[in-house]
Amino acid sequence: MTSRTLLTVTMVLVSISAVAAPCPTRPSWPTESWPKGGTNNKATELKALEDYAFTTFGEDRQRYGVRTDGLMIIKGGNIIYERYARGWSANNRHISWSVAKSISSALVGVAANRGLLNLEDSICTSLTQYAGKPICATKVKHFLTFGSGVQWQEGYEDGSYQSSSVISMLLGEGHRDQIGFVLDQHQAFAPGSQFIYSTGDAAVLAAIAKAALKPAYGNDAFWLQLFDKIGMSRTVFEEDPTGNPLGGSYVYATLRDYAKFGYLFLNDGCWSGERLLPEGWVQASTTISDTFKSNRGYCSDAEPPAGTIVVPCARTPSGYMWWVNQSPAAEITKPYKDLPDDAYVAIGHWGQYIAVFPSLDVVVARTGDERNFCPDNAVDGKVDGVNCDFSMNKLMSLALKVAK
Amino acid sequence: MSTRNRSGLGLAVVCMVASTCAVDNPNGIRTFAANDVQLAVANAAKMACTCKFVMEMDDDFCKAWVKASPDVARYSYDPVAKTVEASAFVSWAAHARMVDEKRGCVLE
Numbered sequence: 001m002t003s004r005t006l007l008t009v010t011m012v013l014v015s016i017s018a019v020a021a022p023c024p025t026r027p028s029w030p031t032e033s034w035p036k037g038g039t040n041n042k043a044t045e046l047k048a049l050e051d052y053a054f055t056t057f058g059e060d061r062q063r064y065g066v067r068t069d070g071l072m073i074i075k076g077g078n079i080i081y082e083r084y085a086r087g088w089s090a091n092n093r094h095i096s097w098s099v100a101k102s103i104s105s106a107l108v109g110v111a112a113n114r115g116l117l118n119l120e121d122s123i124c125t126s127l128t129q130y131a132g133k134p135i136c137a138t139k140v141k142h143f144l145t146f147g148s149g150v151q152w153q154e155g156y157e158d159g160s161y162q163s164s165s166v167i168s169m170l171l172g173e174g175h176r177d178q179i180g181f182v183l184d185q186h187q188a189f190a191p192g193s194q195f196i197y198s199t200g201d202a203a204v205l206a207a208i209a210k211a212a213l214k215p216a217y218g219n220d221a222f223w224l225q226l227f228d229k230i231g232m233s234r235t236v237f238e239e240d241p242t243g244n245p246l247g248g249s250y251v252y253a254t255l256r257d258y259a260k261f262g263y264l265f266l267n268d269g270c271w272s273g274e275r276l277l278p279e280g281w282v283q284a285s286t287t288i289s290d291t292f293k294s295n296r297g298y299c300s301d302a303e304p305p306a307g308t309i310v311v312p313c314a315r316t317p318s319g320y321m322w323w324v325n326q327s328p329a330a331e332i333t334k335p336y337k338d339l340p341d342d343a344y345v346a347i348g349h350w351g352q353y354i355a356v357f358p359s360l361d362v363v364v365a366r367t368g369d370e371r372n373f374c375p376d377n378a379v380d381g382k383v384d385g386v387n388c389d390f391s392m393n394k395l396m397s398l399a400l401k402v403a404k
Numbered sequence: 405m406s407t408r409n410r411s412g413l414g415l416a417v418v419c420m421v422a423s424t425c426a427v428d429n430p431n432g433i434r435t436f437a438a439n440d441v442q443l444a445v446a447n448a449a450k451m452a453c454t455c456k457f458v459m460e461m462d463d464d465f466c467k468a469w470v471k472a473s474p475d476v477a478r479y480s481y482d483p484v485a486k487t488v489e490a491s492a493f494v495s496w497a498a499h500a501r502m503v504d505e506k507r508g509c510v511l512e
Contacts, residue, residue: 060468087465093458153434157473161443162435171446172438175511223506236458236508252458252508369469 021279023270026077030263031231031272034256037078042402046081049398053366054085055387063372066387066395067351069094070255074263074363075403084255086369093236093252094367097348101202103261104247105144105285105321107209109269109277110225116212119144123204126211127179135183140208142191143201144320147291149189150182151309152198156349157371166199170249177242179207188309195292195318196311199248202321206237206247230264230271232257249349255365262346262354262363265322285320286344288328292317296328323347338397345392355396362403364396440474446498446511448477449490453500453509457486 028035039046049071056065069088073081084090096103111117117126117140124136135150142148155164165185168174174181182200189196213221222245227235235257238250253261264270265285269277292314298304299313316323316335325336325343336343339357346354351368374381374388381389438446448470455466470479479490486502488509500511 060465061471063468087461092460095454095459151434160435161440162438163433165434165436167443168436168438171443171450171511172436175446220506234505236506238454238458238508239503239510241510241512250454250508252454 021268023273023275024267025273026267028077029272030077030256030260031229034074034079034259035077037075037080039080039402045398045401049081049395049402050083052387052398053395054083056086057383057386057388058375060086062375063369064375064383064388066390067369067371068395069367069369070365071367071399072255072259072365073399073403074259074365076361077263079256081399081402082255088255088367090254090256093234093254094258095348095350095352096251096253096258097249097350097352098199098202099258099346099348099352099354100247100249100251101199101205101321102285102346102354103251104202104206104209104245106261106264106269106277107213107222107226107247108140108144108205109281109285109320111209111212112281113269113276113278114213114216114225116216117208123208126208127183127204128211130183133183135187138187138191140205142291143205143208145192145289145291146195146197146201146318146321147192147289147294148196148198148201148204149187149191149194150196150198150200151186151188152182152196152200154197154199154312166248169200169203170246176240177244178203178240178246179244180242192291192294194295194311195289195297195314197314202248203244203246205321206245209247210245226276229274229276230260232260255367258354258367259363259365262356262365265344266356266358266361266363281320285322286324287319288317288324288326289319292328299329319344321346336393336396338393339400343396347392351390351392353392353396357400357403360400360403362400364399364403366395441476441492441496444472444474445477445490445492445496447472448479449488449498449500450509450511452479452481452490453486453488453502453511456481456483456488457502458508 053068056067058064070084119141121140122136124131153165161167169178169181182204217224236252238246265282269282296314297311304310317326317328323345325334325339327334340359342359343357351370353366355364370390378388451470455461455469476492477490479488488500491497500509502509
């Protein structure tokens, strides 16, 4: 080898090492099972956590109290706390609701990591059946950041079912072809110009991931390329009758498996030495998106002008369908005041959470059934001294006192 | 779905005769086609299927978990075929079935 050739090879190697960040190393990976650790004399902190998190009362059908189904704390790669209630166990898969959105986002990352899609692609590059439609001007990155611009009314139990886009998609006129339903809605805003929290955007995202991965990895690509690799093999990812994955709400996994998904993000998208998400993906997923910065909804106290499509004010900033503990705007405090600034969370209806705390090397996974809040005779969020006013900030801050 | 802010059967009856097509009002709020009873029946079929066959919880738990407002839907399982039939007021019915261990339940 000449000195010139040697120099060239050296320069190439230096160049590669400067670009490719190594995956984190761990003594072991919980693909098969989580190792157990201890909480080191935290009896007082544990009691405070349990007194808050597991306080149901009344009949089950009344849904009162703080109704935790499962709670798990991972620190340093070990389970330091795990408890189930209300008939749940380590073996039961629990509904994710919108935690599914963070999973769908990651599946887009998996496809990008394989070079099967680019965030700058039109969505119709993958969803070819919509080619030629105006929606094709919208890019994958727009859906990834709730920025499709598609008009959407995200309503649940508290409002009118008939004016809820999500209920109509999941259970009503849209349920047979949910992606078709979303993409038939009016695109009221330019792509990337308006943040609209939308289960429809997340559903489209999962469909994009499936369409990108399926030619190379088949119909079970989500499992082959993500779930099996991190030990989430029993995950259920439901589909509509057309075969569209329902990536906005209908994923089911055990609590331990949800914690594994958080652990993947805690480890920069790597698992046991293999990079499953592109370098920089976790950082981008947990940084306030350009869409959110562009317009986060109608946040004024004044009445909106007549005829405007009012998009609700978003108070918790979002990256790639993860929620971040950063101030949404100047002079506004961060959403979870007692949690670290670097915390980020996958959040689902009725109190589903996967919270990641990188600076503490901690993941907290929680499943629950918070549907009815407090009864009428509650005072200051309590009935006869028992909590019924659920707060994610409080639950997680109590969990972190156990973990520290 | 919770009972919070819902007025139950009275509302359900009103909704049964509500609109049957999606419309936009002057404030840009859309109203979709399916009425509350249709949605409650579809919800019961889907949620009962998921509760029993995907989450594998027992019948008593699922009865409380599926309960929604308007609380008009009744459902029954076929544990062998892994299907759920739900109905209300004779006119409304929905069917869900367990597809497999990866794809869970589908509302048909």
